[in-house]
Amino acid sequence: MSVRQQTLRRAADLSVRIIDADGELLLEAPGYLVLRATGTHGTVHEYLADGHGWRRCSKATAWRSALNDMRLGLEPCGQDDCDICTEEEP
Numbered sequence: 745m746s747v748r749q750q751t752l753r754r755a756a757d758l759s760v761r762i763i764d765a766d767g768e769l770l771l772e773a774p775g776y777l778v779l780r781a782t783g784t785h786g787t788v789h790e791y792l793a794d795g796h797g798w799r800r801c802s803k804a805t806a807w808r809s810a811l812n813d814m815r816l817g818l819e820p821c822g823q824d825d826c827d828i829c830t831e832e833e834p
Contacts, residue, residue, distance in 0.1 A: 755810075772786040777820060
């Protein structure tokens with residue numbers, strides 16, 4: 745199974761949203777949860793060259809990094825004043 749397929753499967757298992765667009769691979773944890781490995785609600789892996797011709801990483805590296813971000817699963821946010829969690833409240 746390719747790294748991309750492994751990443752998509754892990755994301756589905758965790759209900760993590762993946763967006764691959766415009767040279768960026770974004771991960772978004774479901775509401776009120778964070779990625780345990782990073783302690784954040786989401787991560788961005790840029791893989792295309794910017795306007796100055798500097799390449800951040802290959803697309804394959806971005807997919808491996810995204811899989812690594814999900815390796816420990818999810819946990820509750822735990823921040824009382826989290827702007828992201830506050831936005832999701834009804």
